[in-house]
Amino acid sequence: MKKPILSLSSLSQKYVMALAGIFLMLFLVSHLATNILMLRGDDGEAFRGAVRFLTENPFIKIMEYVLFAGFLIHIMLGVILQIQNTRARPVKYHTRLKTETSTFSRYMFHTGVIIFIFLVIHLVNFFFVRLGWVPIPEVAEGDRYEFYEMARELFQNPWYSAIYLISFVFLGFHLKHAFQSAFQSLGLNHNKYTPAIKTIGTIYALVISIGFASIPVYFLFFH
Ligand code: HEM
Secondary structure, three states: OOOOOOOOOHHHHHHHHHHHHHHHHHHHHHHHHHHHHHHHOOOOHHHHHHHHHHHHOHHHHHHHHHHHHHHHHHHHHHHHHHHHHHHHHHHHHHHHOOOHHHHHHHHHHHHHHHHHHHHHHHHHHHHHHHHOOOOOOHHHOOOOOOHHHHHHHHHOOHHHHHHHHHHHHHHHHHHHHHHHHHHHHOOOOOOOOHHHHHHHHHHHHHHHHHHHHHHHHHHHHOO
16 A cells, blocks of 8 residues: 555645645635626726725735635645545546546546646736736726726736636536535534535535626626
């Protein structure tokens, strides 16, 4: 038997990964709640107010570090799990093929890689502008917090809108599985509740992916 890559048991790896995943899922809810304000038809007034509140709030500043730690832990453990599953495959390939774990590890890793690539592009588009790592686009007139105008310009480019929309489809699939498998990893699955958890997971994944997708669609077609 091969040694685990980290000195964590595979069970505790899954546990930590599920906790980080749940935190990231909560982040997505709050991120969507802020960004959806772009659709209010008030030329970004309410959205700018929310951005001002968030960037001036010391709690949010701390949470930004927690968020990146969450992403890092989640990604690192995801990669380690994938490597371990691949290593284990020659021995148990036939029995593993039809299991939930197999589906989880195969598709979760691939959709996760796509989300990671999306995230890099996305951070370059917005967050790195705020940090001063990427020049402020002309449309923002020297204001690194002018995310509304940045978003409008970005999404009026069909290529960027397409990249975002395709990524949100994969995000939806990732979240649908993530939701139920997080409960499973935490040992909270029970025959009685599993169907309800699956349904809530599907609703969550749909709300998040359709919610985010509505932003590029709005700027591309209706604004
Ligand atoms: C159309 C959809 C989206 C829009 C318009 C959007 C908009 C933004 C904006 C304006 C920022 C900069 C905020 C700041 O620096 O204060 C930001 C940052 C960020 N976004 Fe998004 N976002 C979208 C989707 C997503 C998705 C799906 C994810 C995760 C999979 C994500 C993850 C992040 C992260 C990690 C940051 C950096 C941390 C932060 O500033 O909150 N975003 N986004």
